[in-house]
Amino acid sequence: MEAVETASRSTSRSLRRVGILYDERMCRHHTPDDEPHPENPNRIRAIWNKLQSAGISQRCEVLSAKEAEDKYILSVHGKSHVDLIRNISSQQYNSRRNRIASNLNSIYLNEGSSEAAYLAAGSVIEVAKRVAKGELDSAFAIVRPPGHHAEHDEAMGFCLYNNVAIATNFLLNEKELGINKILIVDWDVHHGNGTQKTFWKDPRVLFFSVHRHEFGNFYPSNDDGDYTMIGEGPGAGYNINVPWENGRCGDADYLAVWDHILIPVAKQFNPDMILISAGFDAAVGDPLGGCRVTPYGYAMLLRKLMDFARGKIVLALEGGYNLTSISNSALACMEVLLDEKTVTGSTEAYPFESTWRVIRAVRQELKAFWSVLADELPTKLISQKAPIPKILISSCDSEAEDVEELLQGVIRPLSTLRVDEDRRVLAESASVSWRSDLSNIDIWYATFGSNMWKPRFLCYIEGGQVDGMQKLCSGSMDKRPPKEILWKIFPHRLFFGRESTRTWGLGGVAFLHPESKNKDIVHMCLYRITLEQFNDVLHQENISSYDMSSPLFDLTSLDCVKEKGSINLEAVKKGWYHNVVYLGMERDIPILTMTCDLSDIENFKSGKVPLHAPSEDYANTLVKGLVEGGQLSEEEAVSYIKEAATKPL
Ligand code: Q9C
Ligand code: ZN
Numbered sequence: 001m002e003a004v005e006t007a008s009r010s011t012s013r014s015l016r017r018v019g020i021l022y023d024e025r026m027c028r029h030h031t032p033d034d035e036p037h038p039e040n041p042n043r044i045r046a047i048w049n050k051l052q053s054a055g056i057s058q059r060c061e062v063l064s065a066k067e068a069e070d071k072y073i074l075s076v077h078g079k080s081h082v083d084l085i086r087n088i089s090s091q092q093y094n095s096r097r098n099r100i101a102s103n104l105n106s107i108y109l110n111e112g113s114s115e116a117a118y119l120a121a122g123s124v125i126e127v128a129k130r131v132a133k134g135e136l137d138s139a140f141a142i143v144r145p146p147g148h149h150a151e152h153d154e155a156m157g158f159c160l161y162n163n164v165a166i167a168t169n170f171l172l173n174e175k176e177l178g179i180n181k182i183l184i185v186d187w188d189v190h191h192g193n194g195t196q197k198t199f200w201k202d203p204r205v206l207f208f209s210v211h212r213h214e215f216g217n218f219y220p221s222n223d224d225g226d227y228t229m230i231g232e233g234p235g236a237g238y239n240i241n242v243p244w245e246n247g248r249c250g251d252a253d254y255l256a257v258w259d260h261i262l263i264p265v266a267k268q269f270n271p272d273m274i275l276i277s278a279g280f281d282a283a284v285g286d287p288l289g290g291c292r293v294t295p296y297g298y299a300m301l302l303r304k305l306m307d308f309a310r311g312k313i314v315l316a317l318e319g320g321y322n323l324t325s326i327s328n329s330a331l332a333c334m335e336v337l338l339d340e341k342t343v344t345g346s347t348e349a350y351p352f353e354s355t356w357r358v359i360r361a362v363r364q365e366l367k368a369f370w371s372v373l374a375d376e377l378p379t380k381l382i383s384q385k386a387p388i389p390k391i392l393i394s395s396c397d398s399e400a401e402d403v404e405e406l407l408q409g410v411i412r413p414l415s416t417l418r419v420d421e422d423r424r425v426l427a428e429s430a431s432v433s434w435r436s437d438l439s440n441i442d443i444w445y446a447t448f449g450s451n452m453w454k455p456r457f458l459c460y461i462e463g464g465q466v467d468g469m470q471k472l473c474s475g476s477m478d479k480r481p482p483k484e485i486l487w488k489i490f491p492h493r494l495f496f497g498r499e500s501t502r503t504w505g506l507g508g509v510a511f512l513h514p515e516s517k518n519k520d521i522v523h524m525c526l527y528r529i530t531l532e533q534f535n536d537v538l539h540q541e542n543i544s545s546y547d548m549s550s551p552l553f554d555l556t557s558l559d560c561v562k563e564k565g566s567i568n569l570e571a572v573k574k575g576w577y578h579n580v581v582y583l584g585m586e587r588d589i590p591i592l593t594m595t596c597d598l599s600d601i602e603n604f605k606s607g608k609v610p611l612h613a614p615s616e617d618y619a620n621t622l623v624k625g626l627v628e629g630g631q632l633s634e635e636e637a638v639s640y641i642k643e644a645a646t647k648p649l
Contacts, residue, residue: 014059014312014338019130019139020124022048022057023065026144028112032098033066038288038321044142047317050327056334065143067115068166070545075169076162076198078153085160089114089141095304099503105156105220108171113145117160120145124167124275124316131312132177132273137315138306138337139298140278140330146318148192149220149279157190157220164277164316165198172204180204183271183308185262187254187301188279188318189289190218191225191241195277201235206269209277210257212291213243227362230369237369240265242362245288245354249282251297252349252386258304260359264372266308273312274305280320288321295332313337349386349474350463356382376476381628384463434551438531439478441555444486444586445534446593448494449510450618452525452625454485460537467618471503476536482527487631488591490583493520494644497604497611498576502543507615508645510622511604512595514566514581523631523640524583526591531558534592541594542575549599553580561591568597576600605649613645 029043051057073082088097089111100110120143127139147164149157164184171179184199186192186209199205212218213225223229231239242257280298281289293301305313315333320326356377363373451457456466461482463475492515496508499559512522529537535551546552552571561582563565572578579597584588596604603609614622619641626637 003648014138016338017135018060018334018337019063019127019136020057020060020141020334021063021065021127021139021141023119023123025065026116026119026123028110029116029145030110030112031108032110039145039319041144042264042323043320043326044144046319046323047142047330050331051334054331056331056338058341059338061333063123063126063130063139065119066122066126067118068125068161069243071119072125072166072170073118073161073263075173076152076165077150081126081153082435083154085117085155086114092284104154106158107155107160110560113160117145119143120147121161121163121166124163124314125170127316128171128275128314129174129177130274131314132171132174132179134297137311138315140315140334140337141317142330143151143317146188146279147316148186148188148279148318149190151197152194156194158319159194164275164318165190165195167314168199168205168275169315179272181271181273182206183266183269183274184208184277185274185305185349186277186279186318187282187298188277188320189282189286189291190279190319191220191243192318193220193222193224196229196239196241199234199235200231200239203234203238205235206238206240206265206271207231208240208242208262208265210242210254211244212247212249212282212289213241214245214247215243218458226247227358232367237366240362240366242358244291245358246352248292249352249355250284250292250349251294251300252353253355254282254293254297254301256351256355257359258301260377261362261373262303265366265370266305268370268372271309273309276302276305276313276315277318278315278333279318280326281318282326283320283322283329285322285325286320290321293329295328296639298329299332299336301346302333305382306336321357350384351386353385356385430451433552435477435532438535438551438554439533441531441558442483442528442589443531443534443558444589444591445482445529445537446488446524446583446591447527448492448512448522448524448595450504450591450625451527452523452629453621454525454625455627456621456625457482457525457527460540461533466621468615469503469620470505476533478530478534478536480530484528485629486526486528486586487629488524488526488586490522490524491516491518491520492522493649494522495604495611495647495649496614496645497609497610499610504615504618507618508610508612509576509614509618510644511576511600512581512593513601513649514579514595514598523626524593525625525629526586528589531555538572538577538580538594539571541577542569542572546571558590561592566597601649611649614641619645 031037054179088109097109123141123143125140130136131139145160147159147162150159150162168182183206191211192209199207216223225241225243229239229241282291282293284292356408367373459473461476462479465472475568493513500506501509538552566581569578623637626632627634
């Protein structure tokens with residue numbers, strides 16, 4: 001049984017021809033006495049092992065490394081630099097090697113360094129050539145030492161030869177390959193200074209780098225990575241830097257940069273091929289990067305680039321120092337290369353305010369060269385920003401973050417990539433597939449509390465905060481407004497309980513008695529939204545640590561609630577609105593609300609959980625909803641709320 005399974009797995013190649021290059025010989029470059037260093041051989045071993053155990057390499061064309069010829073390296077580096085790197089590992093240099101390295105910026109050297117450097121450069125050439133020729137659709141070169149910091153005459157930042165720059169020049173110089181325009185995307189957390197300098201005056205190469213900069217305080221700690229560095233002469237406009245002002249940037253920040261800078265420019269530039277300086281040191285958990293890109297984020301960034309150059313994309317590893325983070329990130333990227341399944345958004349966060357500032361600055365700086373950048377970004381868009389982070393000041397060597405918590409909350413839900421019967425990994429997380437399923441089903445979400453006021457309800461869809469709210473809502477993933485709004489009266493009891501909430505501060509909040517009684521009446525505002533959006537609202541109403549990799553309330557739950565009248569949600573049982581109640585149908589669409597359950601009613605009755613009148617802010621919101629919704633006059637609304645707040649249960 002097991003053998004059959006293994007056999008069928010190994011024969012199921014992807015429809016797309018994807019190359020993967022790994023070679024153990026690149027592990028021979030390490031610190032002289034093997035003292036610990038973030039840029040160590042286990043990095044590429046970890047990635048390779050992960051891709052093998054996930055069955056990825058089996059679906060790819062596996063290539064081994066090739067040493068680059070000097071003539072190709074000399075297209076980027078000076079003769080003295082090439083001589084040094086070629087000879088540095090020979091015995092004659094044994095006594096001088098450490099001294100030479102210590103005179104360089106962030107470089108170590110050993111007997112294996114030369115070979116590894118030639119293999120890394122040659123490997124990127126090798127995969128790039130095959131993709132250019134069409135023998136492969138795309139490829140990933142798992143190489144080290146990295147390359148993007150290496151300049152014409154200088155090794156630095158763990159980089160000896162500039163692998164990506166060398167491969168780029170190779171492609172452009174081999175005229176019969178027909179590659180005349182290349183986009184280099186450098187998403188390593190550090191600025192690709194070496195690559196920038198190589199193509200500074202070259203309009204055939206559009207170099208794009210997004211990196212931590214902090215006004216010149218982040219490695220390589222100079223102004224080269226500033227957004228004002230746009231290239232020169234014929235290359236003016238063909239160098240784009242996006243310099244982060246702070247650490248902690250994540251999927252939302254990177255995606256905003258993609259959507260509002262890189263992707264529009266890529267469309268206009270229309271590259272023949274894309275090379276990615278794919279460092280994974282902006283990944284969540286990286287010890288040097290301090291950013292928070294998730295594997296899912298990397299998948300999205302890559303997916304968005306696959307629409308260009310007919311998918312001819314080469315990824316070359318640069319930095320990335322958390323073995324788990326880089327392996328998961330590389331895996332997510334490979335899944336994108338192997339399968340062109342739709343990957344839709346999954347981030348609940350917003351970009352930082354500083355991110356919008358940087359995006360606007362870059363667009364302003366480059367709009368003379370790229371007409372697609374000319375428009376001002378809408379205020380509505382740039383006002384969607386992350387709240388001021390809790391930790392504003394941290395020591396310089398660590399972001400004082402609970403990395404474990406980040407890994408738990410971020411990587412875990414995203415590493416549940418599904419494998420279907422064909423053993424093809426779907427390039428989407430489980431969370432995406434339930435979302436697309438439930439995004440086609442409409443329900444009426446019936447509200448009886450502050451959500452009756454539309455601007456307040458929209459916080460749960462579009463994100464935001466209205467007067468009186470002490471907490472920002474992240475919004476739903478699908479931000480389309482409700483398709484219809486409808487008011488109805490139901491025979492249920494409205495009451496107010498509990499002493500305070502995180503959203504409204506002191507005071508009780510609205511609850512609905514889950515059972516109906518003939519003489520009770522409640523005004524409800526019904527929003528027609530999708531079942532996917534309803535899940536996001538449930539999640540936000542029941543502030544929980546649930547990861548949303550699967551839905552809280554799916555189609556089975558819907559059938560069940562229609563039959564039973566109500567359903568308690570285990571996953572958010574600590575939330576106050578964990579009980580979904582079915583209120584009938586309206587034009588063939590089910591009406592659902594969320595409230596407490598019958599055992600909570602008992603606790604309210606016994607006084608174990610207090611009944612409590614609403615705060616002024618909260619009550620005003622309810623009144624506004626009823627009045628603006630055209631249901632009651634202000635006076636009527638005030639007395640309606642007052643009665644609900646005072647009548648015993
Ligand atoms: N205070 C790459 O990720 N850090 N290189 C030196 C000195 C060097 C990173 C810190 C970071 C180099 C390819
Ligand atoms: Zn880096």
